Amino acid sequence: MLEIYFNSRDITYKSLFGAVQSNSIIEFRLDVRCDAPVTAYIIINRRKYQMQLENLIQDLSIFTIKTKALPKPGLMHYHFVISTPYHTVFYGNQPDTYQGEGTKYHKDPLDYQITVYDEYSTPDWIKGRIMYQIFPDRFYKESIIKSPYWERIYHSDWYEDPYIEQDFPSKTMECSDFFGGNLQGIIKKLDYIKSLGVGVIYLNPIYLAYSNHRYDSADYMSIDDTLGTKEDLHELCNEALKRDIYIILDMVFSHTGSDSIYFDKNKTFNKGGAFNNPHSQYKNWYSINEDGTYDSWWGIETLPNTNETDPGFMSHVFDSIEQWLSLGVKGFRLDVADELPDIFIKELRKMLKSFDPEAVLIGEVWEDASNKYSYGAKREYLYGYELDSVMNYPYRNAIINYALGSINAECFVRQIEIIRENYPLQSFECLMNMLSTHDVSRILSVLGGKSSFENLPRLQQKNVLLNKKEYDIALKRLHFCLNLLMCLPGIPSIYYADEAGSQGLKDPFNRRTYPWERVDMQVFNMYSSIMNKRHKDDLLKYGAFSIVNQDGNVIIKRQHGKEISEHIFNNKDLSYKEH
Numbered sequence: 339m340l341e342i343y344f345n346s347r348d349i350t351y352k353s354l355f356g357a358v359q360s361n362s363i364i365e366f367r368l369d370v371r372c373d374a375p376v377t378a379y380i381i382i383n384r385r386k387y388q389m390q391l392e393n394l395i396q397d398l399s400i401f402t403i404k405t406k407a408l409p410k411p412g413l414m415h416y417h418f419v420i421s422t423p424y425h426t427v428f429y430g431n432q433p434d435t436y437q438g439e440g441t442k443y444h445k446d447p448l449d450y451q452i453t454v455y456d457e458y459s460t461p462d463w464i465k466g467r468i469m470y471q472i473f474p475d476r477f478y479k480e481s482i483i484k485s486p487y488w489e490r491i492y493h494s495d496w497y498e499d500p501y502i503e504q505d506f507p508s509k510t511m512e513c514s515d516f517f518g519g520n521l522q523g524i525i526k527k528l529d530y531i532k533s534l535g536v537g538v539i540y541l542n543p544i545y546l547a548y549s550n551h552r553y554d555s556a557d558y559m560s561i562d563d564t565l566g567t568k569e570d571l572h573e574l575c576n577e578a579l580k581r582d583i584y585i586i587l588d589m590v591f592s593h594t595g596s597d598s599i600y601f602d603k604n605k606t607f608n609k610g611g612a613f614n615n616p617h618s619q620y621k622n623w624y625s626i627n628e629d630g631t632y633d634s635w636w637g638i639e640t641l642p643n644t645n646e647t648d649p650g651f652m653s654h655v656f657d658s659i660e661q662w663l664s665l666g667v668k669g670f671r672l673d674v675a676d677e678l679p680d681i682f683i684k685e686l687r688k689m690l691k692s693f694d695p696e697a698v699l700i701g702e703v704w705e706d707a708s709n710k711y712s713y714g715a716k717r718e719y720l721y722g723y724e725l726d727s728v729m730n731y732p733y734r735n736a737i738i739n740y741a742l743g744s745i746n747a748e749c750f751v752r753q754i755e756i757i758r759e760n761y762p763l764q765s766f767e768c769l770m771n772m773l774s775t776h777d778v779s780r781i782l783s784v785l786g787g788k789s790s791f792e793n794l795p796r797l798q799q800k801n802v803l804l805n806k807k808e809y810d811i812a813l814k815r816l817h818f819c820l821n822l823l824m825c826l827p828g829i830p831s832i833y834y835a836d837e838a839g840s841q842g843l844k845d846p847f848n849r850r851t852y853p854w855e856r857v858d859m860q861v862f863n864m865y866s867s868i869m870n871k872r873h874k875d876d877l878l879k880y881g882a883f884s885i886v887n888q889d890g891n892v893i894i895k896r897q898h899g900k901e902i903s904e905h906i907f908n909n910k911d912l913s914y915k916e917h
Contacts, residue, residue: 370420469538470536521544554595624642670697680715738773782841832869881901
């Protein structure tokens with residue numbers, strides 16, 4: 339007989355929950371039930387330490403050990419070794435790597451993880467708020483402002499579909515069709531946004547760029563003419579703040595546009611861009627070969643990669659950050675943070691916090707950010723000197739899969755808890771939790787079972803819409819998912835027009851215009867009610883969080899002071915109850 343028990347999320351067995359500060363003292367406990375003498379060890383980062391026999395109760399041996407966390411930020415990986423006169427057994431993380439209660443192995447155990455970080459703080463103002471993401475060209479327009487730099491297509495019909503490659507005479511025209519949404523349009527709709535209980539607006543890129551998505555930056559210091567001016571941005575920030583709403587911007591530094599003042603492949607600007615001028619002040623920003631080829635983002639020629647650690651590039655970027663902050667912006671989302679060197683993010687954070695200690699820095703990371711590897715390097719996002727927090731795609735996936743019945747309550751709880759355990763609390767409280775973004779299909783389409791259609795040619799995806807039966811089940815699932823989203827810790831983020839009932843698969847059909855005159859009021863009323871409930875509920879905004887699987891139900895408890903609420907979810911009938 340050999341029974342072993344440890345639970346990484348139970349402070350009886352690991353004295354500090356989750357991520358720990360460097361040099362913290364951690365006590366581990368391991369219970370071993372055996373009818374023979376037992377010796378127990380813990381292996382931490384490949385070093386072996388014998389555990390002390392704390393107590394022996396009949397055949398139950400209780401082993402403990404105190405150890406110090408790493409002296410500097412990093413990851414501690416650990417498992418246990420149990421030796422008897424007859425055999426040696428290992429005890430480690432579950433095969434799904436979600437931690438908690440472990441399992442026995444005869445060899446090659448999977449390690450548990452502890453994230454070790456340096457002391458840091460995250461902005462209090464953002465905690466408890468609801469975020470609203472806007473794709474600026476598609477939200478609302480006051481008038482059409484044409485660009486002096488490029489030939490653009492301006493839709494006369496607000497409700498037309500965005501164009502895709504097959505609609506254009508040439509590939510170079512793709513993403514050059516505009517609907518004319520602008521900053522003044524957002525200002526006009528601030529009262530509407532506030533009515534939803536929103537406290538943060540996140541804008542996709544607004545600086546000068548060739549494309550409608552503006553992830554091909556042409557000038558980090560300028561706002562795209564079609565959107566307006568710096569004065570418009572300043573007004574937006576001021577008017578939003580009057581309504582207790584803060585503005586954060588999307589920043590893209592891993593690449594610029596080939597059609598930019600820095601690269602200027604097409605000689606649009608004639609200001610000494612690096613592609614045509616070997617003496618350009620921007621030459622060291624890029625890796626251009628003698629034959630004219632160059633490194634580009636995912637091989638896309640219109641997106642030349644930058645050398646982010648070049649001093650000139652960093653200085654220019656930091657100047658732009660300071661400029662936007664001075665206009666009233668309260669933080670930034672870093673596009674493709676995986677492709678930004680750690681040293682770049684560290685220096686950016688230093689500059690950002692020196693200008694405004696309360697400015698927020700959120701990174702685009704699609705996986706568990708605590709143990710992310712990219713380009714052969716272990717990333718340092720949450721060690722205390724880089725990001726405040728990240729986009730929380732793991733929670734999006736868990737919520738959707740639970741609503742669709744792809745995972746059960748136990749699996750859902752484990753997927754929620756692993757992020758809580760691996761992230762420092764200060765970052766966990768600022769997680770950007772979402773159901774939709776500009777990079778994924780609209781949530782209504784996903785919940786209606788249309789994800790499989792994402793593999794169709796894009797031209798065929800245009801007409802993928804829900805039928806009545808699909809719509810009815812999607813609506814029921816949406817109510818379930820929205821309530822889950824609002825009950826979880828972090829910042830719930832709503833993608834513009836989701837609340838209006840918009841449908842659509844991936845780019846560009848997830849970027850259709852806001853249907854102001856065609857709002858699905860059934861969907862809107864659902865969003866408005868659930869969002870405002872969250873906005874007014876201090877328990878949901880600030881309450882301590884716990885989650886369990888009980889009899890096939892997911893039970894979320896929030897406690898703030900003496901007040902306690904319980905939220906019960908069951909994906910079999912998509913029910914939600916609150917006590």
